[in-house]
Amino acid sequence: xxxxxxxxxxxxxxxxxxxxxxxxxxxxxxxxxxxxxxxxxxxxxxxxxxxxxxxxxxxxxxxxxxxxxxxxxxxxxxxxxxxxxxxxxxxxxxxxxxxxxxxxxxxxxxxxxxxxxxxxxxxxxxxxxxxxxxxxxxxxxxxxxxxxxxxxxxxxxxxxxxxxxxxxxxxxxxxxxxxxxxxxxxxxxxxxxxxxxxxxxxxxxxxxxxxxxxxxxxxxxxxxxxxxxxxxxxxxxxxxxxxxxxxxxxxxxxxxxxxxxxxxxxxxxxxxxxxxxxxxxxxxxxxxxxxxxxxxxxxxxxxxxxxxxxxxxxxxxxxxxxxxxxxxxxxxxxxxxxxxxxxxxxxxxx
Numbered sequence: 349x350x351x352x353x354x355x356x357x358x359x360x361x362x363x364x365x366x367x368x369x370x371x372x373x374x375x376x377x378x379x380x381x382x383x384x385x386x387x388x389x390x391x392x393x394x395x396x397x398x399x400x401x402x403x404x405x406x407x408x409x410x411x412x413x414x415x416x417x418x419x420x421x422x423x424x425x426x427x428x429x430x431x432x433x434x435x436x437x438x439x440x441x442x443x444x445x446x447x448x449x450x451x452x453x454x455x456x457x458x459x460x461x462x463x464x465x466x467x468x469x470x471x472x473x474x475x476x477x478x479x480x481x482x483x484x485x486x487x488x489x490x491x492x493x494x495x496x497x498x499x500x501x502x503x504x505x506x507x508x509x510x511x512x513x514x515x516x517x518x519x520x521x522x523x524x525x526x527x528x529x530x531x532x533x534x535x536x537x538x539x540x541x542x543x544x545x546x547x548x549x550x551x552x553x554x555x556x557x558x559x560x561x562x563x564x565x566x567x568x569x570x571x572x573x574x575x576x577x578x579x580x581x582x583x584x585x586x587x588x589x590x591x592x593x594x595x596x597x598x599x600x601x602x603x604x605x606x607x608x609x610x611x612x613x614x615x616x617x618x619x620x621x622x623x624x625x626x627x628x629x630x631x632x633x634x635x636x637x638x639x640x641x642x643x644x645x646x647x648x649x650x651x652x653x654x655x656x657x658x659x660x661x662x663x664x665x666x667x668x669x670x671x672x673x674x675x676x677x678x679x680x681x682x683x684x685x686x687x688x689x690x691x692x693x694x695x696x697x698x
Contacts, residue, residue, distance in 0.1 A: 359464055359474075364394075369477040371397070371405060372464065373418050379405050380472065389477065390451060409448040409457075417444050417461040418475040434687030436628060436671050443669060445689060458669060478667060502546050509539050509546075544607070545657065560668060561596050562692065564589045565631065568599050569621055575599075576606035578619065585621035587631070591692030594668045598684075601661040601672070602633075605682065609635050620680075627688030628671075632680040 360381040363370050369386035373379060378401040382394035390408035397405060403413035415429045421442055428435055433456075435444040446457045461475040513536065520532050566589045573583055592598070609616055616635035624630050662672040671685040 359472075363474060366476070370474060371418070372472055372474045373405070373422065374472045375422065375470065377401050377403070377419060377422060381474075386477070407450075409446060409450055411450045416475060417442055417446070417459050418473040421461045421463055421473040421475075422470070434628070434669055434689050436669070436685055436687060438673070443666060443671065445669060445687075458667065460666070502549055505542070505546055509543060513539055560593045560690075562591050562593050563599070564591050565623065566590075568592070568602060572599055572602035572606055576603045576610065578606050578610045581610060581616060582618045583621070584618055587621060587623055590623075590629070592686055593690045593692070594670055594686075595664060597661060597664050598668075598670065601658070601665065601684075604657055604661065605633060609637075612637060627691075628685040629688070629691055631684040631686065633682040633684070634677075634680040 360372060363372050363381040364383050366383055367385055369389045370381070370383050371379060371386055372381040379397050379399065382392075382397040382405075384394070387393050392408040397408075403415060403419070405418075406412070406414035406416050409416070410431050414431070415426055417432060417435075420426055420428065420432075420435070420437070424437070431447040433445045433447070435442065437443075440462060442461045444459055446459045448455045448457050451457070458478050459475055460478055461473055463470045464472040464474055516532050516535055516539070520529060523529060523532070566587045569583075569585070569587050606619065609619055612635075614637065616637040618636045620632075620634045620636075622632055624632060658672070665672050665684070669687045669690060671683075673683045673685060674681060675683055
């Protein structure tokens, strides 16, 4: 057995254990894994699918052999079929909406596909269905337990922070030394940073259980700027009054970016936000301080690599089909790529 064969076998075992629906293809497009969660979703067993090729893995979704997202990962030159919409792809991951009428009338699934690599060599591709309504009931129950735990932890942390901030203010009243008070200011800034992160956990708690919200992009940017308190920084850009259907976390993500930029050292004088393109519509973000929007300083400390909250938000936005992407452009280092099916018509003044 070659190293590639051994790696493929191990990956297939991992795919079989995934609690979410998933399958894998080898380089020739033959199905090498089809897990139990996918069997429950489609009603087609792995025994009847593994080893088949010629687009047979599409039949449980669209009724006939065809091209799926994993096939496009293996061969990007293939034409995109009509049953795959809002395709967004890079070298590491592809996302699309799949019209799966065999699964159910009018059913659209969000699918994500990535290459399977061994020593940098592509040996196949994996495709995963990530729609939250398809999550196994046992997983839903465990998520509920985690939510209750997070509510308890959040309550305890907020109480402790309130006590700490009270002690800080008492110390400030008793100390006249400017240097010591500067240290207290840094302690307050750090505590407020923790408070903001705890507040974000409330936003994450109901992901998948709440419906997306329709807002205009212009209102999202305006509200995010108001909440982030970026006084003294000029906000430039051209954002249309076009509606977008997305989790409310999109607003918080914009707010978080603005806060991070405002707290960078040195802070920017200008923050730029504008839209380009149509499908996907790209909401671009940048400042006049090169690089600080990507890895800014938070509470006086340099953040190593991407901000961890942005990593979480990026994964959440993917559930709605929105990609948060960091690009090699010093003027516009951050992009939100919003597929056309999430966009409504632009509102125009009469």
